[in-house]
Amino acid sequence: MNGEDLLIMIPGPTGLPPEVREALARPAIGHRSQAFAELLDECTAGMKHVFQTESDMLILTASGTGGLEAAITNFLSPGDPVLAVSVGNFGERIGQIAGIFGADVTWLRFEWGEAAGVSAVRDALAQKSYRAILFTQNETSTAITNPVRELAQAASETGALTIVDAISGMGGIEVRTDDWGLDVVVAGSQKALMLPPGLAFVSVSERAWRAAEQAGMPRFYFDLGKARDYLGRGQTPYTPNTSLFFALQASLRLILAEGLENSWARHAQAAATVREGVEKLGLKRFGDPEYASNVVTAFLPPEGVDPKQISSHMLDRHNILITGGQGKLRGTILRIGHLGTVDQSQVSRTLGALEEAVEEAAGGRA
């Protein structure tokens, strides 16, 4: 298989623009240098724009899950009651992290394929005083985008902190951290930001910093207070992935040149084309269409066909990588990611290959 020609259509990692690949290959710099301080400053400002926040932005050398751990351990203490609202695999993960670090987790689970129901969340919040509510913005495993703004509104009325996993949607789907009152938001580099994996981004509201003062969960590598102190002098507490910061600078310049709202619109357009294309092939989409994600589409293979047969055909014959289901959806659904560098030509190539794969599968059954 020729890596150059591989078209990556999974919900992250995504393909890398040439500007990003060039930036990755730049010579090393010292991480306690003026050159790095300037790079960190530009990247931090750019990520604040992507998050639509004026709160603090901390950039961690870790993949998104490391950012989730930071979002839990910096703001909570063992025994703190938290409400984990789960609509899929990643909703499970953030609640699981809270539990492992000692939070008293109450689960509010929705059927996979549904979005979180705002009134059910309101009811749950009314029954108990929670320190925080945890949920995903975009649930990659089910291709569902939660009603983030409404969920945050419900939480803020009770005083609970809103801790949001926006790893797979940030940059591709509208998020307005400040306007929507989100306290702690996490994103990852390998999604709509068009970077390799390895950086996590965490925004922290003033209210969350006040909670951090009393938060007793142990943390060292992911200590955000320390990250904030070092950021004040243009550094990170521990050696940052300097190459990825160069790449982040390049990708942010691309995003700013396109315009963030234009990026959201491009993702929406790609999603609409994929959904329409899938349905035209007679395939059944998975999940509540009202909350369908703009960065990933989930659907069922033709009846009686193993999803693996479709994805293998697309990889082996067309060098296009799509993926199957996760967790309880393994072996059931297929997922096409359309984020980051995605454009209409990538979408067309993918849908064309999918059509062939479906036809072959139908032939196989005939």
Added chain:
Amino acid sequence: MNGEDLLIMIPGPTGLPPEVREALARPAIGHRSQAFAELLDECTAGMKHVFQTESDMLILTASGTGGLEAAITNFLSPGDPVLAVSVGNFGERIGQIAGIFGADVTWLRFEWGEAAGVSAVRDALAQKSYRAILFTQNETSTAITNPVRELAQAASETGALTIVDAISGMGGIEVRTDDWGLDVVVAGSQKALMLPPGLAFVSVSERAWRAAEQAGMPRFYFDLGKARDYLGRGQTPYTPNTSLFFALQASLRLILAEGLENSWARHAQAAATVREGVEKLGLKRFGDPEYASNVVTAFLPPEGVDPKQISSHMLDRHNILITGGQGKLRGTILRIGHLGTVDQSQVSRTLGALEEAVEEAAGGRA
């Protein structure tokens, strides 16, 4: 300042060989793909060789400090008595992590500039039953290499686990993980491995895995048991920095082509030349010469001269990055790193620039 010409002579990050830079710029691959499984397999085998171990090798997407956190939290429980042997800033760090996660830390501190005294360590181990002993192989802050083999021998007689921070020395200074009976060893990518920061490496002995079964410290992102399970199917639990794995493959091929023992010898030769050159300039070396590190040399500026004046001269006039002291040595010493891509021409260029800087400082005083 022209990044292309910058000569990085700090104890990491180091300069990057062209092969590594090319690898960083490769197109993305999926992290649950056969292509990644093969890459992970080659990298894991290569790192086992560098560590001189046949035990398990886990590669984490984090910088070295993340690896240290993994080395603590996977093998200890809150309340466990541990002996933290510290000879500098990084000896402090590993003990501090243990304390933050609830271990009962007894400190055995040596003067900065000294190596850990084996008989003092034996005495301390005799006074109490410790679950683990923690120490640095190469203490970057003081340019001292500890007598790792002897310390491990002393620990093994008591049954304590040996947890070693080898972040800055691995690959450049002899470490024989299995022969020396080291249970948990941590390395980082941005040192002798000639990579950007962003990967941490942790080897785990069978004895350490048995301890892990009872270890109660909380861990999620750095869960090594989960990393081992996923490694069995050619994956990592959370999205790995695929670009850095490509780069690691390239650097391991360079290291294997050179030969690990030849790499150790090249570092020893570079160190000898730097030490001799520093002394020839009439500068006083810092630290016990018997334990002088082969990857970094520490020395004092000419009397009455601010170390910053020397390092600024070298950066501004010669585009060579050296560094000062850390922690309590800030403002006192200078440090030259000689690791990774280091060769005699880099060393000569650095010593030539140092000579000029020292002459200028002397002129300023006259």
